[in-house]
Amino acid sequence: MKLSGGSARVNALMAQMSLGEKLGQISMLADGLVETGPPGPHNPFNMIVDGRVGSLLNVWGAHLVREAQRRAVEESRLGVPLFFGLDVVHGHKSIHPVPIAEAGSFDRQLWEATARDSAIEAMADGVHMTFAPMIDVARDARWGRIVETAGEDPLVNAEFGRARVRGYQARDEKGIMRLAACAKHFCAYGAVVSGRDYAEADVSWRGLEEIYLPPFRACVDEGVAAIMPAFIDVAGMAMTGHKRLLRDMLRARWRFDGLIVSDYNAIAELINHGVAADAPEAAALALNAGVDIDMMSDAYFNGLPIALERGLVSMDEIDMAVRRVLNFKEQIGLFDDPYRNMAPSASKEEIPKTLAPERRALSRQAAQRSIVLLKNEGALLPLKAPRSLAVLGPLADAPNDQLGPWASAGDGQDAVTILAGLRETYAQADVRFAKGAPFEGRDEDELEAARKALAGADAIILCIGESRMMSGEALSRTKPEIPAGQLELARMALESGAPVVLAINSGRPLVLPDWLVEGAHAILAAWHAGTEAGPALAAILSGACNPSARLAITWPRTTGQMPLFYGLRPSGRPHDPQNTWTTGYYDCPFDPCWSFGQGLSYTRFARANLRVDRDALDLDDLVSVSVDVTNIGTCEGVETIFLFSRDPVAQVTRPMLELRDFTKVALRQGETRTVVFVVKVRDLCYLDEDRKPRLDDGAIQFHVGASARREDLERIDVVIAQG
């Protein structure tokens, strides 16, 4: 979006505005339908009439937004309409899998489609901006917000971000973007030390350039409407006042001309960071760095008049931010139609309670494509016709928890649970259920009920993991594990002798004890898969759907390995289990429990004929890397192929693998298809010591295959020979 100009209407408005009205426009307050931060002292509804607020967050529903808008348009002096923002992160009413799960579909079209559907639902509820996508590369499962990300890889986050922006911002019949996207949190929030939320991040310029910034660059290139700076400080610079990154990089170098919206109360928190003495200083720091909107802190409204007096900011800077907000409102059509999507007579009762079937169907499809099969010993799955099933665990019948955190207006009443899904799928079987354990702690009666339920069962479906309240913002965990009471239930299930299908429901990779990984016959990362999690999991267990998802994040063996990810740089003493003097751990294997990209199918695939169309390349060349993929199993299925590269000799150390592309290929039994990746040689450049892109003459390796594990990859080399 281009927001720095100004139409005649906006210019005329600006000319009439008092300082207070201008500061109102750049202040966003929460209404509090949901709480996403410490409640403020405000009652924004009463402040609208005074022109004291320009946008509201955490409010939706035609009846409510209409009333707020009426006050702004009909009762405030200048009648400037409000816009409404909300965290529509993985669905609005129809809830899709949490992002860390949906990322594992590696399906750009799906990422876009679920965002488009969320936008349709949110728009119908009067919402104009979503605070999404979150594209913070994250590698430490202790951090609760890992659930909101697309995982550990910069390219996956970049592609996920692009698809989301396209989906949210798709135009309606009038040619207006349905839902403005706000990419967050700029930047390196995922690198908070020890996975502790709101902590500092110490990231080198190389880390920023190569890992944390590319997803934001991708969203800017895709035309994202807004960016939210992170709460945190990066290498000592508080992001909400980071002039170099916000103004010099984002605005000047990348030419981002959309809105910069602070995080919740983040401007006032500059005082806690120790970079501003009071609200005027904090407000000046943020405004001068380019932050247009103050979310929730009132530092702009109360602090900027004083900052002006002190000469810390100029009226021009304030006007620039106000102009952007007004231009945004104009471009999303609010001046022409302030009640857009707020039907005049809409009341709570008139808003349809049931979800549209086509959106439910998409949620189901998204869940099916996000649930990862990690183990399937003796081809236990699919479970064709069990006579009896014991369904155990606190997540088997947990409609609210399966929605996961940040479930927007999602309602557990709309959710179909795993138990319900299994009962429908296995209508002929005796499906018994016992919770067996609470999320945390233990319950002897529950355990006893589970003991009874599993007696004589043909198979046990064990649904354990995290409640929705165990991951998300402010929910970092030092032990991202399955709580002891649930493990006791798992042990009882394994000891029964019946085959156990372990469905881990969580918002993050969980550390599992070895006995559970070894003892369970089948294991699935079922995540928090949303409204249709139940039917989706049941379809996978029964074989109606062949699983195709992969892990977008490494699952460590133990918490002490975190942060663990595939893109490590080579050590001078590479890991060798036979040699003490090499990198690794004394008390734990080097490799993870499951690597990035892992995930099984009910069929098997083979790759052959890895080839390149040319093997000597110059900087401006394109090179095609191709491989033939064959379905050599017994049913149709979808395979994911990753293309990584490695620069084995450069002026600086380069990661052992860098993801360059990924694709999916659907194959019938016996079918072969050729997957072709086209790579721009220039994209293989790295930044040298002077931060200049560089590629040296010599070999570049391409590694192609099914995951980041060595054994899943084949390699082919090309030679760079620059003329």
Ligand code: BGC
């Ligand atoms: C979160 C943001 C979110 C905002 C508004 C903050 O606490 O960090 O991601 O968009 O609240 O709900």
